[in-house]
Amino acid sequence: xxxxxxxxAAFCKPNPALVCFxxxxxxxxxxxLDALVEGGADVIELGMPFTDPMADGPAIQNxxxxxxxxxxxxxxxxxIAASFRERHPDVPLVLMxxxxxxxxxxxxxxxxxxxxxxIDGVICVDIPPEEDEALGPALRAAGIxxxxxxxxxxxxxxxxxxxxxxxxxxxxxxxxxxxxKQQAAQTSIEEAVARLKAATDLPVAVGxxxxxxxxxxxxxxVADGVVVGSALVELCAKHGADAPKAIRELTASLAEAVxxxx
Amino acid sequence: MASQPxxxxxxxxxxxxxxxxxGRYVAETLMPLVLDLEREYRKAQADPEFKREFDDxxxxxxxxxSPLYFAERLTEAVGGAQIWFKRDELNHTGAHKINNCxxxxxxAIRMGKTRIIAETGAGQHGVxxxxxxxxxGLPCVIYMGATDVARQQPNVFRMKLLGAxxxxxxxxxxxxxDAMNEGLRDWVANVHxxxxxxxxxxxPHPYPELVRDFQSVIGKEARVQMQDRIGRLPDLLVAAIGxxxxxxxxxxxxxxxxxxxxxxxxxxxHGLDGSEHAASLLGGFPGVLHxxxxxxxxxxxxxxxEGHSISAGLDYPxxxxxxxxxxxxxxxxxxxxxxEEALEAFQLLCRTEGIIPALEPSHAIAAVAKRAKEMPxxxxxxxxxxxxxxxxxxxxxxxxxxxx
Numbered sequence: 049x050x051x052x053x054x055x056x057a058a059f060c061k062p063n064p065a066l067v068c069f070x071x072x073x074x075x076x077x078x079x080x081l082d083a084l085v086e087g088g089a090d091v092i093e094l095g096m097p098f099t100d101p102m103a104d105g106p107a108i109q110n111x112x113x114x115x116x117x118x119x120x121x122x123x124x125x126x127x128i129a130a131s132f133r134e135r136h137p138d139v140p141l142v143l144m145x146x147x148x149x150x151x152x153x154x155x156x157x158x159x160x161x162x163x164x165x166x167i168d169g170v171i172c173v174d175i176p177p178e179e180d181e182a183l184g185p186a187l188r189a190a191g192i193x194x195x196x197x198x199x200x201x202x203x204x205x206x207x208x209x210x211x212x213x214x215x216x217x218x219x220x221x222x223x224x225x226x227x228x229k230q231q232a233a234q235t236s237i238e239e240a241v242a243r244l245k246a247a248t249d250l251p252v253a254v255g256x257x258x259x260x261x262x263x264x265x266x267x268x269x270v271a272d273g274v275v276v277g278s279a280l281v282e283l284c285a286k287h288g289a290d291a292p293k294a295i296r297e298l299t300a301s302l303a304e305a306v307x308x309x310x
Numbered sequence: 311m312a313s314q315p316x317x318x319x320x321x322x323x324x325x326x327x328x329x330x331x332x333g334r335y336v337a338e339t340l341m342p343l344v345l346d347l348e349r350e351y352r353k354a355q356a357d358p359e360f361k362r363e364f365d366d367x368x369x370x371x372x373x374x375x376s377p378l379y380f381a382e383r384l385t386e387a388v389g390g391a392q393i394w395f396k397r398d399e400l401n402h403t404g405a406h407k408i409n410n411c412x413x414x415x416x417x418a419i420r421m422g423k424t425r426i427i428a429e430t431g432a433g434q435h436g437v438x439x440x441x442x443x444x445x446x447g448l449p450c451v452i453y454m455g456a457t458d459v460a461r462q463q464p465n466v467f468r469m470k471l472l473g474a475x476x477x478x479x480x481x482x483x484x485x486x487x488d489a490m491n492e493g494l495r496d497w498v499a500n501v502h503x504x505x506x507x508x509x510x511x512x513x514p515h516p517y518p519e520l521v522r523d524f525q526s527v528i529g530k531e532a533r534v535q536m537q538d539r540i541g542r543l544p545d546l547l548v549a550a551i552g553x554x555x556x557x558x559x560x561x562x563x564x565x566x567x568x569x570x571x572x573x574x575x576x577x578x579x580h581g582l583d584g585s586e587h588a589a590s591l592l593g594g595f596p597g598v599l600h601x602x603x604x605x606x607x608x609x610x611x612x613x614x615x616e617g618h619s620i621s622a623g624l625d626y627p628x629x630x631x632x633x634x635x636x637x638x639x640x641x642x643x644x645x646x647x648x649x650e651e652a653l654e655a656f657q658l659l660c661r662t663e664g665i666i667p668a669l670e671p672s673h674a675i676a677a678v679a680k681r682a683k684e685m686p687x688x689x690x691x692x693x694x695x696x697x698x699x700x701x702x703x704x705x706x707x708x709x710x711x712x713x714x
Contacts, residue, residue, distance in 0.1 A: 099614040102491040122611040147598040152612030174335045199339040225499035
């Protein structure tokens with residue numbers, strides 16, 4: 049299946065999509081990713097570990113440290129993605145991370161590796177639209193969706209620039225802050241999603257601070273997708289080699305809440 | 311090498327790029343703030359009242375202009391070119407850092423911000439930030455790596471005396487870059503009321519430009535003072551480089567004087583052959599970190615590696631993007647000096663001139679001593695003595711095997 053097809057198919061289902069994040073190289077990533085799929089995740093976000101994850105809270109910071117401490121290389125991140133793609137030909141897979149590991153060997157090299165590994169989209173935290181040429185053109189040429197972030201500080205004047213050149217889905221960062229901390233008020237999420245959906249046809253997924261099935265279900269009433277990261281990453285830290293079972297259970301309860309929200 | 315521009319003084323471009331470097335590589339949450347800051351800075355630049363207030367504080371609070379000093383006995387001891395110093399170690403708080411902090415806090419106040427944050431390594435920028443926050447009555451949070459908190463206790467206490475909250479950062483290796491990550495995390499969560507005073511000419515545009523502009527008072531004064539004292543410009547400018555703000559402050563006003571050569575001195579730590587150094591330009595590769603594209607210490611996968619230097623102020627794995635551009639254009643030459651050489655230069659200046667320099671400018675002094683020998687006696691070297699050494703006496707004593 050083509051990358052664009054896999055991502056759009058995930059958001060074309062009648063129910064909202066559950067997007068689940070784990071850091072590559074943190075405990076047995078392959079088994080943990082399989083647990084996400086078995087639990088009912090619709091889109092997988094694979095974190096590329098980085099020494100300086102400045103948009104992340106303690107849970108994902110520590111996952112980065114564990115992954116790098118395990119000796120995780122860029123080559124291994126792509127190997128994890130490629131083997132996931134073999135096992136799950138139809139589940140969309142998105143890489144999320146920071147600019148430096150992505151551009152280290154050149155954006156064309158990175159885009160080609162993504163394509164070869166069966167990655168559908170890339171979220172880069174620290175490349176805003178103003179610096180798009182650092183990565184965007186290479187990704188688009190390779191058929192990989194550059195997925196942009198919109199935030200509570202993205203005003204009406206900026207929003208068109210954020211949407212322009214964004215593909216796959218629009219990721220709404222629901223709080224001005226770092227991952228895994230406070231959750232935004234439901235009303236502010238509802239207003240923001242309405243504002244974004246009025247400006248674009250792209251599906252809108254909401255993330256940051258969503259940890260429980262109750263929260264996920266509430267957000268899924270208005271959003272096309274719900275992103276959960278830190279709560280899953282914490283299970284890797286807590287359970288180590290036994291994490292798949294806990295991850296499968298949490299994912300299943302999140303999926304039920306998200307899929308039945310509307 | 312990039313093509314030679316007509317002027318070296320019109321960087322960055324409107325997107326904040328210095329050639330291939332600089333830019334605004336920040337999370338979307340921060341983009342609107344960074345754009346706001348740029349708008350406010352342009353307005354401040356056009357406002358004579360801003361300049362008047364900045365100049366007034368530099369004169370009466372910081373103690374500028376700083377003296378231009380002919381180091382006669384050092385010149386004699388080294389043998390060769392005349393060695394002159396721009397005495398920025400005589401500023402209030404003992405280093406050049408305060409120049410920038412004055413400018414940024416005035417911008418923060420113009421923007422209606424009510425809370426200040428900053429990162430610090432050795433503690434000099436933290437002390438300077440805490441100082442201006444006390445002066446203007448704004449609450450201040452300083453992020454400092456836990457490792458640095460432990461080895462820079464006197465500066466931690468200074469910041470607390472000045473009313474700042476010092477937050478030890480334990481993530482990563484608990485040094486300057488981790489403190490900067492934590493500063494960015496705070497900023498992203500407190501965008502509505504908080505101003506981030508970045509300590510060096512790095513970070514997202516417009517920081518590299520505005521820090522350079524605020525520090526350029528060093529070079530502007532030095533130009534006038536040189537003309538007054540000896541009727542000509544120096545042949546060579548020398549300054550130490552961590553992030554690079556004191557060097558840019560000295561160099562920038564001279565960049566279009568073709569007869570003035572410039573030498574930036576990085577920290578070679580235990581030597582450039584191994585990994586125990588902090589020389590981003592001579593031992594690193596271009597990449598993206600902390601809001602800008604520049605030379606970084608990093609591995610083949612783009613993971614950032616830790617710098618090492620005896621001087622905590624040079625111990626950062628990046629460098630201001632304008633230096634990256636000046637290196638590629640060839641306008642400024644860059645070299646590196648080891649811990650050992652800096653320690654020798656530190657002692658040499660103490661004994662020949664009665665000045666205890668910080669370990670940062672001790673790197674510049676070591677490079678000056680090498681170059682002066684190779685230059686004729688009628689040539690002039692001007693080095694920036696950007697900080698005083700009181701903060702470093704414990705480190706130096708330890709390295710010299712002295713119990714205190």
